[in-house]
Amino acid sequence: MEMLTAIRNSALGLSIFAVITSGAIALTQVSTKERIEINEREQRARALYEIVPKDSIDNSLLEDTVTITAPYLTASEQPVDVFRARRDGQVVTVIIPTTAPDGYTGNINIIVGINADESIAGVRVLSHKETPGLGDKVDLKKSDWVLSFNGQRYEGSNDPSWAVQKDGGRFDQFTGATITPRAIVNATARAIHYFRENKAALMESKPNLTGTE
Template identity: 60%
Template sequence: MSLVSAIRTNSLGLSLFALITAGAIAVTQVMTRDSIAANREEAAARALYEIIPAERIDNDLLHDTVTLPRAQQVGSEGPLAIHLARKDDQVIGVIVPVIAADGYTGSIELIVGIEADGTLAGVRILRHQETPGLGDKVDLKKSPWVLGFNGERLQSDDDPGFAVKKDGGRFDQFTGATITPRAVVGGVKRALQLFRDNRAHLLEGSPWEVHRNG
């Protein structure tokens, strides 16, 4: 009976430990949830303002958005919130979130800033899982490659030059890693095409749902 009692006691102890651990994890998640959300929002705002600096606009770039009901061409499976940059209540540019699903090791999340005239204001990579030392060079922290988009634009409706050099385009690829830059270039091109197709709505007013929290 002593063995049975010992097993029962140990089982109760393990169960109690599991309950305490689960409770501690749950409490930690609740306590840090707001902090994590705030950190993510701060990081998102920082990336947006790297593309369109605060001194150029007079609105809240993070929260002033217009919702495009359908945007599958940039990887959105539902409505897409496009950030609006305003000066004197005129839209001078937009920032389009893009998901490039054709990265080497997974989807690449980026934002594409576009001036009112269709010129690229800048591109930033938000999240990726690309190979360190190769594909991760799309990240500005790793290399200045992404700055090569600044000032670029589509030369035609389907500009064949808007591709990596290996595909006959004008953008560099990385030695030993073509898939990742190809995915990013393709994502940026699709964002420019989306802007072109919806330019009047974005710049001159739209029947879409508009959020003006800023």
């Protein structure tokens, strides 16, 4: 009887320990997920205002958004927000999220700022897994390569200069790493194409947007 009691007590103790441990793990996961989401929002906000400085517009980029679903751009069926910058109530720049699915080591998530005149306001990389010392130079913290998009114009699919120099284009590539910059150049072109296809709607207060295929 004493042995059975001891076994029951041990089993009960293990069960309680398992419940407590599971609860602690779940709580840690929730807390970590929330922190990651907060960090991602903060990073996105910084990137947005690097493209369009706060003091140059009269609205909040984070609050003036349009939700779109465009797998052509994002390689996902999940909806994303397009951010709009205004001056005197008029939309002057939109910032479109897009994903380059053909990075060297996976997806590269970027945002592309496009002015009303279709020139590039700026491009920023939000996340990537590119090779340190090579492909990671697309990150502004590593190099100023991404600034080469500022003010550029894309003439469409018949514009051979919208490519890295190795492919006969205008954009530099990194020594030993052509795949990464090529992926971002192509993703930026898709964002511009989407903007042109939906320009009128993006500039309206209540847009009616569709994904481009």
